Amino acid sequence: MxxxxxxxxxxxxxxxxxxxxxxxxxxxxxxxxxxxxxxxxxxxxxxxxxxxxxxxxxxxxxxxxxxxxxxxxxxxxxxxxxxxxxxxxxxxxxxxxxxxxxxxxxxxxxxxxxxxxxxxxxxxxxMLDQLYLLGQKKAHERVCFLLLHLLKRLPGASVDNIELPMTRLDMADYLGLTVETVSRSITKLKAEGLIETTELHSMAITDLETVTKLADIN
Amino acid sequence: MxxxxxxxxxxxxxxxxxxxxxxxxxxxxxxxxxxxxxxxxxxxxxxxxxxxxxxxxxxxxxxxxxxxxxxxxxxxxxxxxxxxxxxxxxxxxxxxxxxxxxxxxxxxxxxxxxxxxxxxxxxxxxMLDQLYLLGQKKAHERVCFLLLHLLKRLPGASVDNIELPMTRLDMADYLGLTVETVSRSITKLKAEGLIETTELHSMAITDLETVTKLADIN
DNA sequence: CGGGCACTTGAGGACGTTCAAGGAGGGTGG
DNA sequence: CCACCCTCCTTGAACGTCCTCAAGTGCCCG
CATH class of the missing domain: 2.60.120.10 (Jelly Rolls)
Known part of the structure; x- marks a missing residue:
């Protein structure tokens, strides 16, 4: 049970x-x-x-x-x-x-x-991680952090398939940003070849090292 | 003891x-x-x-x-x-x-x-309060929040005398802002008659109601 | 097929940051 | 005791990031 x-x-x-x-x-x-x-x-x-x-x-x-x-x-x-x-x-x-x-x-x-x-x-x-994120990180760093966070915590998530259960608004409100900024950040990360999106709510991390570097606190 | x-x-x-x-x-x-x-x-x-x-x-x-x-x-x-x-x-x-x-x-x-x-x-x-603060609040609201926070927690603090033990940089890093923005926010609050500063690190809240309204989460 | 919702994209603007200069206070050495 | 320096704070100007407003697209559901 x-x-x-x-x-x-x-x-x-x-x-x-x-x-x-x-x-x-x-x-x-x-x-x-x-x-x-x-x-x-x-x-x-x-x-x-x-x-x-x-x-x-x-x-x-x-x-x-x-x-x-x-x-x-x-x-x-x-x-x-x-x-x-x-x-x-x-x-x-x-x-x-x-x-x-x-x-x-x-x-x-x-x-x-x-x-x-x-x-x-x-x-x-x-929560301490999130305090640092909200206080210090740039928009695209926040998005990278969220992706890695989901990768760790979402059941069934893998580097090449993260199924986002939340909307862009939920992500924005979590990251202390607006929907537009989240959307633009994702677009930018795609353009830079760090991630891919097969569908709206399915993402893949194609450059884990860089994404980790951007997300990390150190 | x-x-x-x-x-x-x-x-x-x-x-x-x-x-x-x-x-x-x-x-x-x-x-x-x-x-x-x-x-x-x-x-x-x-x-x-x-x-x-x-x-x-x-x-x-x-x-x-x-x-x-x-x-x-x-x-x-x-x-x-x-x-x-x-x-x-x-x-x-x-x-x-x-x-x-x-x-x-x-x-x-x-x-x-x-x-x-x-x-x-x-x-x-x-920490939950602070998450909300860092994610959602404007600079001057953050400063008001900090003042009330100190009023509650600092031993010996009263509405007309809050002795700040920290520098502007500490305040800034707590609030997710820069020193300059903190300084400007304080100047603005003074100009609006909400607070007074007798010395650099001594403050008084002259309009508690408004400060509370700005600081509050509701 | 139509409507609504979520997402993206663009343009403009605001808030906060960065860079730079100047002032005020406190401590140290002459 | 004063001069000097250093740190902290304030203020100004320019810039940048992110937000706001607005339009357009795609998708799901009725």
């Missing part, structure tokens, strides 16, 4: 997995629905089983920051309050747990508790 | 505090020294007693992102690897603990463990 590749279930024994399974509920969303919304109590923890989503923050004047793209195995709701909304990009399936149940089980099973710690740590590491 | 106002020591009993004190070492730094540096193992946890510091990430081409300003009561080193360096802005005193000692004690004392969780949560909340 549960995928041990997920950071939450990693290295858990059968007993732990069964306990978790007992308290989980499958939650299924279609495209463009909200799993949870900004500034409400976080009653549940979700672990994504399939599909893709975004964590976003929207202000009253319409500006929107995509905080993270979310993929299978990712965990949502480990904080007491949601500081963001989570919206599905594709049909989405997730396992829902009561937050206090997770807290309870993590006291009992130290491996679960360790997993939770390492998830939080990874979230922080990702 | 320890200040219960710090998020780490909050609501701890005398026994807990004594156990911690037993395992702590005072670490004193002068101006512009490193408490810890990027990409090294985090052996120690530090809690700031006095002074101010920055958490920063520097790339090989010289670009620098200030990830956070650090003030008394703040805790550093709760992750296994430092993804950043911490540099003192002023003379700095901190209490140093071995990381595994903290982990050990937090298993024993649940209030300590709770404190650690809430610290991590607060760190994430701050």
């Amino acid at each position: 549960f995928d041990r590749n997920s950071a939450l279930f990693k290295a858990l024994g059968d007993e732990e997995l069964e306990s978790l399974a007992k308290h989980s509920r499958l939650k299924v969303l279609s495209k463009h629905q909200y799993l949870c919304t900004q500034y409400t109590d976080a009653q549940y923890v979700y672990i994504i089983a399939s599909g893709a989503a975004v964590a976003e923050r929207v202000s009253s004047d319409g500006r929107r920051q995509v905080l993270s793209f979310i993929f299978p195995g990712d965990v949502i709701g480990l904080t007491y309050h949601h500081e963001f909304s989570v919206k599905s990009l594709t049909p989405l399936t997730s396992h829902q747990f009561r937050q206090n149940k997770i807290a309870e089980l993590s006291e009992k099973y130290s491996s679960l508790s360790d997993n939770l710690s390492s998830i939080r740590e990874r979230v922080i590491a990702l | 320890f200040d219960r106002n710090s998020a780490l020591f909050k609501a701890l009993g005398d026994e807990e505090l004594e156990s911690l004190a037993k395992h702590s070492r005072l670490k004193v730094l002068s101006k512009h020294q490193y408490l810890c540096t990027q990409y090294t193992d985090a052996q120690y946890v530090y809690i700031i007693a006095s002074g101010a510091a920055v958490a920063e990430r520097v790339s090989s081409d010289g670009r620098r992102q200030v990830l956070s300003f650090i003030f008394p009561g703040d805790v550093i080193g709760l992750t296994y690897h430092h993804e950043f360096s911490v540099k003192s802005l002023t003379p700095l005193t901190s209490h140093q603990f071995r990381q595994n000692k903290i982990a050990e004690l937090s298993e024993k004392y649940s209030s300590l463990s709770d404190n650690l969780s809430s610290i991590r949560e607060r760190v994430i909340a701050l």
Whole structure:
């Protein structure tokens, strides 16, 4: 039932997995629905089983920051309050747990508790990368970073085929740019022979070394 | 010895505090020294007693992102690897603990463990605000945000006197701007009657409502 | 087939950066 | 104690990157 590749279930024994399974509920969303919304109590923890989503923050004047793209195995709701909304990009399936149940089980099973710690740590590491990106990087560097990020995190992605589950607007709001700038950056990267696009949402990295150099923080 | 106002020591009993004190070492730094540096193992946890510091990430081409300003009561080193360096802005005193000692004690004392969780949560909340700031906000909005942030976090700061412990460059690198833009933004805010500067590093907010409106995310 | 949405492309403009100069404050050595 | 220097800050001018506005294309779905 549960995928041990997920950071939450990693290295858990059968007993732990069964306990978790007992308290989980499958939650299924279609495209463009909200799993949870900004500034409400976080009653549940979700672990994504399939599909893709975004964590976003929207202000009253319409500006929107995509905080993270979310993929299978990712965990949502480990904080007491949601500081963001989570919206599905594709049909989405997730396992829902009561937050206090997770807290309870993590006291009992130290491996679960360790997993939770390492998830939080990874979230922080990702956010630090993104802070650097938004504060310091140029538009085309940001796009390269996103491509490599997706290459790492998207299930089934390979250098010669990255299927983007999000629109250009989602990419723009993640990168702190406009749709037009993202589009132009992609065009430019294509012109320079660094990437190729077979379809609108299918990309290939043809010059991984250069793309990595542009994306990297060092 | 320890200040219960710090998020780490909050609501701890005398026994807990004594156990911690037993395992702590005072670490004193002068101006512009490193408490810890990027990409090294985090052996120690530090809690700031006095002074101010920055958490920063520097790339090989010289670009620098200030990830956070650090003030008394703040805790550093709760992750296994430092993804950043911490540099003192002023003379700095901190209490140093071995990381595994903290982990050990937090298993024993649940209030300590709770404190650690809430610290991590607060760190994430701050970072989310900053992501929105860097991705979406205009220069003068960023400066307003920083002023309010300092008003909340700087010990001794009040609406009519905020003593900035950092240079304009630190502010710029925190806000994803250049020194010149920060300087111009401050000049503009002064001209509009929103703030006043008595000295270079002393500011007063004269129109809190407007500043708040500009800084806010909603 | 038509309409709507997403994407691309172009032109113009704004915001922030870069480059450059000048001023103010603090520390050091004469 | 003053002169000098260095660092930090401000201000100006020119430039560039990215944004805004606008038009046009392609694709999906009804």
